[in-house]
Amino acid sequence: MDPQIHGSGEMADLVRSHDWSRTPLGPVEHWPGALVCAVNTVLESRIPMAVCWGPAMILIYNDACVALLGEKHPQALGAPAAETWESEWPAIGPRFEAALRHGEATARENVAIPTMREGRREEVFWTFSTIPLHGPQGEIAGLLAVFLDATGERENAAWVKRAEAALKEAEKLAAVGRLAASIAHEINNPLEAVSNLLFLAMQSANMDELQGYLRMAERELRRASIISSETLRFNRKPTNPRQVSCDELFESALFIHHGRIVNARIQVEQRLTAHTPLHCFDGEIRQVLNNLIANAIDAMQGTGGRLLVRSRETTHWPTGRKGLMLTVADTGAGIKPEHRRKIFEPFFTTKGTSGTGLGLWVSQEIAERHQGKLRMRSSQQSGRNGTVFTLFLPFEAVLRQSAA
Numbered sequence: 001m002d003p004q005i006h007g008s009g010e011m012a013d014l015v016r017s018h019d020w021s022r023t024p025l026g027p028v029e030h031w032p033g034a035l036v037c038a039v040n041t042v043l044e045s046r047i048p049m050a051v052c053w054g055p056a057m058i059l060i061y062n063d064a065c066v067a068l069l070g071e072k073h074p075q076a077l078g079a080p081a082a083e084t085w086e087s088e089w090p091a092i093g094p095r096f097e098a099a100l101r102h103g104e105a106t107a108r109e110n111v112a113i114p115t116m117r118e119g120r121r122e123e124v125f126w127t128f129s130t131i132p133l134h135g136p137q138g139e140i141a142g143l144l145a146v147f148l149d150a151t152g153e154r155e156n157a158a159w160v161k162r163a164e165a166a167l168k169e170a171e172k173l174a175a176v177g178r179l180a181a182s183i184a185h186e187i188n189n190p191l192e193a194v195s196n197l198l199f200l201a202m203q204s205a206n207m208d209e210l211q212g213y214l215r216m217a218e219r220e221l222r223r224a225s226i227i228s229s230e231t232l233r234f235n236r237k238p239t240n241p242r243q244v245s246c247d248e249l250f251e252s253a254l255f256i257h258h259g260r261i262v263n264a265r266i267q268v269e270q271r272l273t274a275h276t277p278l279h280c281f282d283g284e285i286r287q288v289l290n291n292l293i294a295n296a297i298d299a300m301q302g303t304g305g306r307l308l309v310r311s312r313e314t315t316h317w318p319t320g321r322k323g324l325m326l327t328v329a330d331t332g333a334g335i336k337p338e339h340r341r342k343i344f345e346p347f348f349t350t351k352g353t354s355g356t357g358l359g360l361w362v363s364q365e366i367a368e369r370h371q372g373k374l375r376m377r378s379s380q381q382s383g384r385n386g387t388v389f390t391l392f393l394p395f396e397a398v399l400r401q402s403a404a
Contacts, residue, residue: 007043053142057081099130099143243277246311253289265304274311292328299332323394334380370397
């Protein structure tokens with residue numbers, strides 16, 4: 001056993017007892033100092049590491065690397081790296097060879113390598129880095145490979161992605177739920193009117209009067225049908241984009257909230273000057289406008305005020321793209337300065353238990369998916385208080401594939 005090899009543990013013992021004279025490296029006492037130093041560093045490490053030395057990249061690894069090698073251990077010790085990782089070499093080999101031949105430090109993420117875990121063979125994703133090692137004359141004589149288990153990171157990323165999708169779906173359902181109270185009020189009014197008109201019609205003996213009651217009842221039923229249709233637009237899952245006008249988008253959102261607007265003594269001011277239609281997933285854009293208008297109404301609840309909705313054609317100067325600017329503004333108390341930078345963060349809400357904190361987060365994601373931008377500015381200054389949300393959408397907002 002050679003005293004140059006330090007450390008304790010299975011691999012330190014195996015390196016000391018291995019017959020290196022039968023390998024291209026030769027006996028340990030003939031190894032260059034750079035190789036001995038690299039091997040001792042690897043053996044002391046608790047991170048999976050390996051030295052690949054010489055043109056054949058002879059493998060010397062530590063205890064932490066044993067699990068990665070699985071059934072290839074201990075035969076892998078002193079064997080060429082390309083033989084040891086024969087099946088994985090197409091994925092990892094070019095990085096190893098680049099480090100050895102050209103002195104390039106490289107990295108590769110999420111490489112699937114079958115690994116033994118608690119006696120079972122599992123597919124584990126590894127992120128590895130290769131670093132050139134220099135010999136006595138400064139030449140590139142080998143490389144150091146460092147491995148990190150990225151399986152948990154991948155699983156966490158997948159979990160986060162699934163969680164985000166679930167949150168977005170939950171917010172959509174919550175948005176529909178929040179609409180339910182407004183819709184119930186809106187749809188109850190025409191239905192109650194129909195009941196009264198039918199009662200009067202049954203009591204009337206005059207044909208002209210009877211027909212008048214029935215015509216009014218038909219109008220009220222048509223209104224209830226429109227409310228129902230507009231509601232379905234919000235909950236319908238978009239499959240294909242379509243052309244839609246700003247007037248139609250704003251009209252449906254304002255129509256749904258008509259009862260709340262009247263009850264809150266809010267004056268609606270519309271300035272819709274954009275006439276070019278928008279190519280978009282209209283259900284998603286309706287969801288954004290519905291959320292912005294609902295927030296504006298909440299901001300003026302109990303005090304009344306003005307709700308301003310505007311549309312105009314414009315150019316997004318940072319990108320040069322032409323599109324539409326949709327604005328929803330209120331004259332509420334405004335948002336506190338310390339809250340403004342958090343307004344688009346998930347779960348942040350100023351509404352206490354009545355808010356989910358997901359509406360604006362999802363709205364921003366929808367805007368970005370349409371290649372657009374959702375911005376906010378707010379003031380609490382007396383006489384200039386209120387909040388303004390602007391949504392820019394390019395005319396051809398949808399660049400997603402139809403399968404997306």
